Amino acid sequence: MNAMEAILTRRSIRAYTEEAVTDEQVETLLRAAMAAPSAGNAQSWTFMVIRDRELLDAVPTVHPYAKMTPQAPLAILVCGDVSAEKYPGFWVQDCSAAVENLLLAAHATGLGAVWTGIYPDASRVEGFRRLFSLPEHIIPLALVPLGHPKEHKEQADRFNPDKIKRDRWS
Template identity: 40%
Template sequence: MSLIFKRKSVRKYRDERVPDELIENLLKAAMQAPSACNAQPWEFIVVSKKEDKEAISKMHKFATPAREASHLIITLGNLNESKVHGMIEQDLGACNENILLQATHEGLGAVWLGFHPIEDRVLKLKEYLNIPDYCIPFSVICVGWPESEGEVKLRYDKSKVHFDRF
């Protein structure tokens, strides 16, 4: 649980490239996520070119961290690989969380930028990266060396826990 309690959303990064082997570690962690019927319906686009990060950072008002990140990991849901209708979002959510936890383990900072299901965001990303129709651009995860350590706030709220019944 200590790793879970260290994870936080990091939106500001140092101007220092993350080594490819650490990005590969994040992708290995992503692919260890549980998925409905073990379909593993994910694919990834790794973006590191400055002009691409700049373009993606302008796709919606909350995407600005993409500009300064070392890498962006775009998680895609492959509809041809999904075995249980309506579960792909859960599969990709677990996949994303694994990336975020592995980033924390590696000493990296990361933040999950939501794209799906907001249609204009999805369409912009699909068009820009030439993503085929059978793939849903689910999210963009910004990854980099954190500019500062920052503080993690504990969020446990006992009033939100109900035993046996509401």
């Protein structure tokens, strides 16, 4: 799958088969995530691969929009490491770019995934801190449940020329 096809056909997948995701597949996704640009090349991210069924089952207790997680064979928690920042506050952009790369790599390799946002919702951040014993300098940005897709979604054309301004706002 070429890059444009991956970008234009990627969809949020919330239903997965029971087929396992291999360590090699996970490494491919993490390599893609870590290839993302970051402010000052600080790479102020860290990734937690979650396969523990009890933890996956507990995620909906701290995130109301992550109800698909108990059915996923695994999830990747994408966090900012504020101790690694070169430019304070840019960890959010760094991690967001990493999440998008991860989602595109999942789709391009035949997996399905969905971005479930955590930060800046304080209750979600605290819930994930407790559930995964995160230290203070690690801030959870997003959880990406993933697996082999059990559903197929048609391509959506989201191009909207009304969202484009040229040179000046007016």
